[in-house]
Amino acid sequence: MIDIALKNMWQRKTRTGLTVIAISVCIMLFLVLSTATSAMDQMFTDSQAKLVGQMYVKTPSTQAGGALEFPPVSSSMTMEKADQLMRVSGIDAGRSSPLLLVPQAPSLFQSGPPQVIAVGIEPGHEKAYYGDARIDSASGSLHLGDNDVILGAYAAGTHYKANVGDQITVQNRNMTVIGIAQPTGSILVDGMVLVPLSTAQEIFNRPGVSTVLLAAPSEDKVDSVAATVKTQFPELEVMTQKDVAETLNNMASMTHTFMGMINLTMLVVAGVVTLMVMFMSVSERTKEFGMLRAIGASRLKILMMVMEESIIVCLIGSFIGVLISFVVMKLMFGAAFASVDVILRAIIFMTVIGIIAGLIPAYRSAKIQPLEAIRYE
Numbered sequence: 001m002i003d004i005a006l007k008n009m010w011q012r013k014t015r016t017g018l019t020v021i022a023i024s025v026c027i028m029l030f031l032v033l034s035t036a037t038s039a040m041d042q043m044f045t046d047s048q049a050k051l052v053g054q055m056y057v058k059t060p061s062t063q064a065g066g067a068l069e070f071p072p073v074s075s076s077m078t079m080e081k082a083d084q085l086m087r088v089s090g091i092d093a094g095r096s097s098p099l100l101l102v103p104q105a106p107s108l109f110q111s112g113p114p115q116v117i118a119v120g121i122e123p124g125h126e127k128a129y130y131g132d133a134r135i136d137s138a139s140g141s142l143h144l145g146d147n148d149v150i151l152g153a154y155a156a157g158t159h160y161k162a163n164v165g166d167q168i169t170v171q172n173r174n175m176t177v178i179g180i181a182q183p184t185g186s187i188l189v190d191g192m193v194l195v196p197l198s199t200a201q202e203i204f205n206r207p208g209v210s211t212v213l214l215a216a217p218s219e220d221k222v223d224s225v226a227a228t229v230k231t232q233f234p235e236l237e238v239m240t241q242k243d244v245a246e247t248l249n250n251m252a253s254m255t256h257t258f259m260g261m262i263n264l265t266m267l268v269v270a271g272v273v274t275l276m277v278m279f280m281s282v283s284e285r286t287k288e289f290g291m292l293r294a295i296g297a298s299r300l301k302i303l304m305m306v307m308e309e310s311i312i313v314c315l316i317g318s319f320i321g322v323l324i325s326f327v328v329m330k331l332m333f334g335a336a337f338a339s340v341d342v343i344l345r346a347i348i349f350m351t352v353i354g355i356i357a358g359l360i361p362a363y364r365s366a367k368i369q370p371l372e373a374i375r376y377e
Contacts, residue, residue, distance in 0.1 A: 015277060020317040022273045026266040027321025027346050032328050033259045034342045053219045054095075055226055056239040057085055058211045070244050071113055071188070072211045073101045077236075085212040088232065090225050095215035097125035100200045100208075104170075104193060105159055116152075116159045118170060118193040120200025120209070126150065128213055130181055133189050137179040138164050149175040150194040153183040159191075170195065171203040267349060275357040277313075303363065307355065314354030318347045 058075035069075075082098035100120030107114055121129055123144045135142055135150065142150065149170060151162065156177070160168045166177050170193060181189050201207055216225045226238045292302060322343055 015280070016313060019273060019277045019313050020320060022269070023314055023317025023350060024321040024324055026269055027318050027350055028325040028328060029266045030263050030346050030349070031322065031325035031342060033263055034346070035325075035329060035339070037259050038339065038342065053092075053217075053222060054213060054215050054241065055222065055229075056211045056213055056244070057229055057233070058237050058239065059235075060237055070239065071101050071117060072239065073103055073114065073117065075210045076206075076208055077211070078208045081233075081236075082209045082212050085214065085229070085233065085236075088214070088225070088229055090216070090221065090228060092215040092217050094125070095128045096213055097122045097128045098197060098209040098212050099129070100197060100204070100206055101210040102171075102200070102204050102206070104155075105191070113187045114191065116155045116191045116193060118195060118200060118204070120195055120197040120204075122197050126194060128215065129194060130189050130192065133181045133184050133186075135179040135181050136164055139178070142179050144178070144194065144196045146196060146199055147173070147175050148178045148196070150179040150181065150192070151177055152181050152190040152192040154190040155193050156180045173199070173203045175199075267353060275360070279360075299367070307359070310357055311351060311354045314350045314357075315347070318350040321350075322346070 056070075056072055058072040059077050079098070086093065086096060086098065098121075100118075102118040102120075103114035103116070104118050105114055105116035119129060121144075126142055126144060130150070130152075144150065149168065151160065151168075156162050160166075160177075162168050162177050162180075164177055164180055167174050168177060169175070175195065181192070184190055195203075197209070201209075214225065214229065216222045222240055226240050229236070229238050
């Protein structure tokens with residue numbers, strides 16, 4: 001019966017093509033959103049790992065809507081306050097630094113961190129921000145000069161499309177790329193545009209800083225250092241790794257809900273489109289089914305033929321959707337990536353929808369009486 005199903009699809013090329021397109025778009029959106037969500041989860045996990053032993057001290061922000069914000073781009077404090085924080089006893093001064101954070105590219109999802117962020121940092125303290133990330137450089141020296149910049153992998157490859165030694169423009173200021181970090185998976189490092197603090201304050205016309213990054217000598221000293229900061233500076237907020245993890249998890253939860261609703265809508269749309277097409281197809285082929293019954297085709301064979309047609313359409317749409325999703329992800333994220341698990345899940349979901357969408361019209365067609373169907377016009 002597969003040959004008959006294929007022949008019928010070919011005879012109704014326009015309708016079949018439109019159905020395949022609708023299913024392809026749904027599968028593409030499902031894969032892109034699912035992959036983006038998985039990548040976001042991994043990015044947040046990697047970002048948290050980079051914060052071991054560190055904390056961000058910031059001012060309460062009215063722009064953040066009362067919720068914790070990370071990175072704390074809407075925070076603002078004076079250099080005097082930042083200098084006082086840098087003199088708190090018990091911190092590792094070499095791994096601490098005031099930071100000026102200025103977003104350069106918006107987040108990919110609601111309430112998320114910026115894709116690219118300019119980071120003003122005191123020269124000599126660069127590793128306080130990017131940690132153990134490997135940096136590709138021409139000279140081996142990674143100390144920032146007034147017009148030097150170190151880029152994260154995403155900032156270099158997608159936003160600026162720059163290589164080591166290239167000139168880029170940051171807020172109308174020409175700067176030389178002296179280093180590019182290899183991909184880390186961390187939102188802090190991959191999207192960074194690291195410049196000297198004085199340069200950032202000048203080009204962005206911000207005399208103060210956004211936050212102060214403080215590092216404890218060891219992970220078990222974080223709570224005691226945080227308690228000291230809270231005691232000496234009660235007007236400020238201290239974000240430890242635990243606080244950042246909670247903030248990132250809240251961001252992830254909101255994004256999961258949003259993307260989950262879109263995915264569910266896509267699956268429902270694909271199912272409704274397939275169901276409507278199969279109903280119309282069965283209605284137009286009543287006489288054909290009657291003829292098949294008259295020459296000896298069983299109800300089961302007719303049922304299977306309709307089901308096969310539905311499944312074939314869904315599989316073709318799924319395959320095309322997978323290919324389109326790779327192109328879209330290449331354009332959006334700079335790389336085509338999707339786990340085999342997510343791809344198989346999408347295809348299985350679509351196949352199940354095809355089966356469900358074909359059940360009702362298939363059952364209806366199998367009940368057709370030969371004489372009644374032959375008289376049907």
